[in-house]
Amino acid sequence: MPAEAKTTTNRKEIQQWVEERGGNPAKVKGTEILRIDYPGYSGEDTL
Numbered sequence: 001m002p003a004e005a006k007t008t009t010n011r012k013e014i015q016q017w018v019e020e021r022g023g024n025p026a027k028v029k030g031t032e033i034l035r036i037d038y039p040g041y042s043g044e045d046t047l
Contacts, residue, residue: 008014018025018036026037 021038023036023038025034027034
């Protein structure tokens, strides 16, 4: 089955999608950039 793409700005929908995949919001040190941190991926020292 092909992957499905969807665009949204709905905060609750994004939060649910991220949490279902084990992600957590994280701010990049020294910036105002918000990203999603997933356990086991690089970037731990910069978040």
